[in-house]
Amino acid sequence: MVRECDNFPQELKDQQAWVCYNIEEVPGRDKPTKVPYNPLSRKKASSKAPITWTTFDKAVEAKNRFKYSGIGYVFSKNGYVGIDIDNCRNKETGELSDIGKRCLELLPTYCEISPSKTGLHFIAKGVLPPKGRKNSETGVEMYEEARFFTVTGDSITGGKFPVNECQDGIEEVHKLFIAKERKPKAPRKTAVKTVLTDDEVIQRAQASSNGEDFKLLYEGKWQDKYSSQSEADLAFAMKLAFWTGRDKDQMDRIFRASGLNREKWSTKHYVDGRTYGEEVLEKACDSTEEVYEALDSRGRIIERGNTYVKIRPDGNSFIISNFVIRPLELIQDNEEAQLRCIIQNDIGQEYKRTFMTVEMSNLQSFKRCLNQNTISLSYTGTEGDLELIKAHVSKQEYPIKQGVRCIGLFKVSDRWAFIDTNGAIDSDGNAVGEIVPMSKSCEIASDILESDVITKEELEQIAKPILEYNEHAKTVTVLCFAAACFVKEKLRKAKIKFPHLIMTGEAGSGKSNTMERVLYPIFSSKSITGAGKMTGFTLLKTAASSNTIPFLMDEYKPSTLDKTRVDALMNFLRDAYDGHAGQRGRPDMSVVLYNLNAPIVLAGEESPMETAIKERSMELLFSKTDLKSLDRLRAFEVIVNSEDILQKLGKTLLLEALKINEKELVAHHKKVFKGLEERLPSRIRHNIAVLMCGELLLEKLAERYGMTIKELFGKEREIFQGNLVYSVKEYLLDGNDHNKSVVDKTFEIFDRMELTSDVHYTFIKNYERIGFDLKLTYDLFTKYVRDHAIVGEVLPYTQFIRQIKHKDYFHSYGTVRFGTEIKKGYIFDLEKMGTSCDIEKLAGKAEMLRVTRKHRQEKQIDIN
Structure with missing residues (x-):
C-alpha cells in the first residue's frame, strides 16, 4: 500500500483525517474486524472523535513503525463522500460485475481497489441524499460522516481522475443501488430434514x-x-x-x-x-416443489402450488389450505418461542405473521392469527392436520435466534447493545443480529433506531431551550430523568433502584406538553397511555416490555377512578420501583412472571398521596404562572419546532449510554449520594443520585462534541444537582427536608379537628408534652376523614399504635389526667412533634397557655 501512496489524491493527504487500523478478532463478531487506532497515542481511535485522527504522513509512519495492517481516511461531513462496492470484482481476473461497471460510469472520480481486492472504494465531492446508507443485496454503501475507508492507493483509474464533484452520479447510484424499489424475490425453497442416509x-x-x-x-x-x-x-x-x-x-x-x-x-x-x-x-x-417424506399413521403434508395437501395413509389426498408458511426465523427464550414467517397464498399474495409456537397447536388461535388483517387465507384442516403442518414447517431451514421479552439495553457477549423491533445496534451503531425481541411482548414501541446522530450545531440549537422553557427545577429534573433512562439497565445490574417521574398540576400548566413535546420525541416513543384506562394486567404487560424507553401515563385523576384501579396502580408503582416481578395466572393454573423494567412517568392533576410512592419518585408541580414569561414561551416554541432534533438527541444519548462504563456510573452515584445533605431521607438522596447519573451522561454527550456541560447548557454540574435538590424539597417534601409519614399526616389532621382539651388531649410538664386518649380520638379521626372526603392513607388503629412507638417524638405510654379523669394515654414531645408535623394550632395553644401561666406566676410574685 505504501509503495502506491503516490496514486492517492493530494487534497485528501493534506487533511488531518487519518488513522491506522488493525485486522482483529472482536468478540461477538462473525469475522475479523478492521479496528481503527490513533497513530499518535496507539490507543483505539473513533471515526466520531477528530482528536484521535492525524496527518497522512504520521499515519503512514506509524503504520510502518508499529506494523499496523494499514491506514484509513475518516469521513466527517466536510464535503467528501465515500462509496463502497462489495463483491463487485473478480480477484483473479479483475473483471467487474455489472454494478461495479455501472458505478464506474456514473462516478468519474478517484476510485481504488479495496484491501480484499474484491471491491471498489470511490471518493467524491458531494452530499448524500436523505434516507438509506447501505443495501446488503447490491453490496453498495455510501457514507459522508462517522466512517473510515481503509485505503490502498491501488487506483483503478490511475491518474485519470482526482477527487471530483459527482453530485449527480452520487444521487443516481443511491437511486439505483440503495434506495431503489426492489421486487420481492420468491423465497428460496428451504430444506426439509430427513432421516435417510x-x-x-x-x-x-x-x-x-x-x-x-x-x-x-x-x-x-x-x-x-x-x-x-x-x-x-x-x-x-x-x-x-x-x-x-x-x-x-x-x-x-x-x-x-x-x-x-x-x-x-x-x-x-x-x-x-x-x-x-x-x-x-x-x-x-x-x-423442486415436492420432496420425499415417509408416511406415518396420520398421513403426511406436501406442498403443491402454494397450498398444503394432506396425503392420507390410504393414498388419497385433498387440499387443506390455500397458502404455505415460509419460516424466516425462530425466536426462543427460556419459556416460549415465536416463529416469524411469510404466508404465501395460491394467487401470489404475501403476509407477514408471527406465531407463538403454542398458537400452532390450537386451531382457534392459529386461525385468529392467520386472519388478523385479511380474508384471503383459508385453512380447512383439523387440529391434527395443523400438527402435521407444524412438523412439516419445522423440518425447513431457518435461523434460530435468542429472544428477549422487552426492548432496551442488553449485554450481548461482552458488549452492550440496544434492541427493539426495528433491529439492534452496539455503541458504534453497528448491527447486532444474534438477539431479537419477542415481538408479541413489546407493548412499548420506539423508532429511536431510525433517527440519525445529532450534529454539534443541532445540539447547541436545542440545549438551552430545553432548560429554559419552564422553571429550572422542573426542566433539569425532566432532562436528567430522560438521560438517566438510557442507563437504567446498567444501574439495575448494580442493584440501584430507579425512581418514577410524577408530574402534577392544574390543567394547562405544561405537564402534558412536557410529556408530548420533550419526553415523547427524545425516546421516539409511539404512545402515551391514559392512566385511568390501565388494568392490572395491562400495567404488568406494558411495564415488562421495555427497560429503557419509559412507560408514559397521562391523565391520572384518582378522585374519578374506581378505588380498586387506584390501588392496583399504587401497588404497581411500589413493585416497579422495588424490582418485584408482577404475577399473572393462566387458565391452566400456571403463573406468568412480568419483570417490571420500564422507567415510569405519571402525569395528572393530582399526585399519589401514599408516602411510600412519593419516596420512590421525583415529583414536580407545574403551574400556569411558570409559562407566562416571554423567554420561556420562545424557548418552548423552539422545542415544538425541533422534534426531529430531539429524536436525534435521544439516539445520540443512547449511543453514549451504550459506551459508558458501569463502574463509572456506580462510582458517580455513590459520590453524589454521600455528598447530599444527610438529613434528607436516604431514599430521596438515592433518587437524586440516580438522576445525576443522567447528568453524567449529558457530560459525556458534551465531551463527544468537544464541549463542557457548562459550555453546552450554560450550567455547571453543581447547578444541575442544586436544582434537583430544590425540586425534591419544594415539590416532593412540601418545603421540608423530610417526607411525612402516615402517622405525621394523621397528627396534622388531629390539629385541624378542633379536639377538646382535657377530653381528647391534655398538656403535660409545663406544656412541653402532650398526652392523647387515642382510643377516643382515633374513632373521631376516621369519621372526620370520611365526612370531609380527605384523600390519603388511614391506618387501622392497631397499626397506628404500633407505628407511633417508633417515632422520635413518642415519649411514653402511661397514666395521664384528662380533666377530672385519670386514664392511660400516649405521651409525645411537643417540640419534636412540631419539627415533623404541621401542628400549628396545638403548638400555638400550648405556647399561649405557657405564657399565661408565666404571667400569672409573675403577677403572684408581685402581689407577695
Whole structure:
C-alpha cells in the first residue's frame, strides 16, 4: 500500500483525517474486524472523535513503525463522500460485475481497489441524499460522516481522475443501488430434514417407479437422453433434491460420488465466488416443489402450488389450505418461542405473521392469527392436520435466534447493545443480529433506531431551550430523568433502584406538553397511555416490555377512578420501583412472571398521596404562572419546532449510554449520594443520585462534541444537582427536608379537628408534652376523614399504635389526667412533634397557655 501512496489524491493527504487500523478478532463478531487506532497515542481511535485522527504522513509512519495492517481516511461531513462496492470484482481476473461497471460510469472520480481486492472504494465531492446508507443485496454503501475507508492507493483509474464533484452520479447510484424499489424475490425453497442416509437415498431412488433414470445418471450415463452434461447435472440434482428433502450438503456428497462428477463441479464460475456445483444445487432446490417424506399413521403434508395437501395413509389426498408458511426465523427464550414467517397464498399474495409456537397447536388461535388483517387465507384442516403442518414447517431451514421479552439495553457477549423491533445496534451503531425481541411482548414501541446522530450545531440549537422553557427545577429534573433512562439497565445490574417521574398540576400548566413535546420525541416513543384506562394486567404487560424507553401515563385523576384501579396502580408503582416481578395466572393454573423494567412517568392533576410512592419518585408541580414569561414561551416554541432534533438527541444519548462504563456510573452515584445533605431521607438522596447519573451522561454527550456541560447548557454540574435538590424539597417534601409519614399526616389532621382539651388531649410538664386518649380520638379521626372526603392513607388503629412507638417524638405510654379523669394515654414531645408535623394550632395553644401561666406566676410574685 505504501509503495502506491503516490496514486492517492493530494487534497485528501493534506487533511488531518487519518488513522491506522488493525485486522482483529472482536468478540461477538462473525469475522475479523478492521479496528481503527490513533497513530499518535496507539490507543483505539473513533471515526466520531477528530482528536484521535492525524496527518497522512504520521499515519503512514506509524503504520510502518508499529506494523499496523494499514491506514484509513475518516469521513466527517466536510464535503467528501465515500462509496463502497462489495463483491463487485473478480480477484483473479479483475473483471467487474455489472454494478461495479455501472458505478464506474456514473462516478468519474478517484476510485481504488479495496484491501480484499474484491471491491471498489470511490471518493467524491458531494452530499448524500436523505434516507438509506447501505443495501446488503447490491453490496453498495455510501457514507459522508462517522466512517473510515481503509485505503490502498491501488487506483483503478490511475491518474485519470482526482477527487471530483459527482453530485449527480452520487444521487443516481443511491437511486439505483440503495434506495431503489426492489421486487420481492420468491423465497428460496428451504430444506426439509430427513432421516435417510446417503445409501438409503440411492437405494430408494433406484427402487422407485423412475429408478432406472436415477441409476443411469448416478453411473454417469447421460448421453442417450440429454443434449449436454450440464442438462444432465441439473436433472440428477433435482432428483437428489426430492429424495434428500432439498438438503444441499447431502446432495453434494451423493453427486460427487456419482459418475457425473467432474472438475467443473468445484470450479468457481461466478464473480461472487460461487462454484458451478453450488449454482446447480441452488437451481435444483428452487425447482423442486415436492420432496420425499415417509408416511406415518396420520398421513403426511406436501406442498403443491402454494397450498398444503394432506396425503392420507390410504393414498388419497385433498387440499387443506390455500397458502404455505415460509419460516424466516425462530425466536426462543427460556419459556416460549415465536416463529416469524411469510404466508404465501395460491394467487401470489404475501403476509407477514408471527406465531407463538403454542398458537400452532390450537386451531382457534392459529386461525385468529392467520386472519388478523385479511380474508384471503383459508385453512380447512383439523387440529391434527395443523400438527402435521407444524412438523412439516419445522423440518425447513431457518435461523434460530435468542429472544428477549422487552426492548432496551442488553449485554450481548461482552458488549452492550440496544434492541427493539426495528433491529439492534452496539455503541458504534453497528448491527447486532444474534438477539431479537419477542415481538408479541413489546407493548412499548420506539423508532429511536431510525433517527440519525445529532450534529454539534443541532445540539447547541436545542440545549438551552430545553432548560429554559419552564422553571429550572422542573426542566433539569425532566432532562436528567430522560438521560438517566438510557442507563437504567446498567444501574439495575448494580442493584440501584430507579425512581418514577410524577408530574402534577392544574390543567394547562405544561405537564402534558412536557410529556408530548420533550419526553415523547427524545425516546421516539409511539404512545402515551391514559392512566385511568390501565388494568392490572395491562400495567404488568406494558411495564415488562421495555427497560429503557419509559412507560408514559397521562391523565391520572384518582378522585374519578374506581378505588380498586387506584390501588392496583399504587401497588404497581411500589413493585416497579422495588424490582418485584408482577404475577399473572393462566387458565391452566400456571403463573406468568412480568419483570417490571420500564422507567415510569405519571402525569395528572393530582399526585399519589401514599408516602411510600412519593419516596420512590421525583415529583414536580407545574403551574400556569411558570409559562407566562416571554423567554420561556420562545424557548418552548423552539422545542415544538425541533422534534426531529430531539429524536436525534435521544439516539445520540443512547449511543453514549451504550459506551459508558458501569463502574463509572456506580462510582458517580455513590459520590453524589454521600455528598447530599444527610438529613434528607436516604431514599430521596438515592433518587437524586440516580438522576445525576443522567447528568453524567449529558457530560459525556458534551465531551463527544468537544464541549463542557457548562459550555453546552450554560450550567455547571453543581447547578444541575442544586436544582434537583430544590425540586425534591419544594415539590416532593412540601418545603421540608423530610417526607411525612402516615402517622405525621394523621397528627396534622388531629390539629385541624378542633379536639377538646382535657377530653381528647391534655398538656403535660409545663406544656412541653402532650398526652392523647387515642382510643377516643382515633374513632373521631376516621369519621372526620370520611365526612370531609380527605384523600390519603388511614391506618387501622392497631397499626397506628404500633407505628407511633417508633417515632422520635413518642415519649411514653402511661397514666395521664384528662380533666377530672385519670386514664392511660400516649405521651409525645411537643417540640419534636412540631419539627415533623404541621401542628400549628396545638403548638400555638400550648405556647399561649405557657405564657399565661408565666404571667400569672409573675403577677403572684408581685402581689407577695
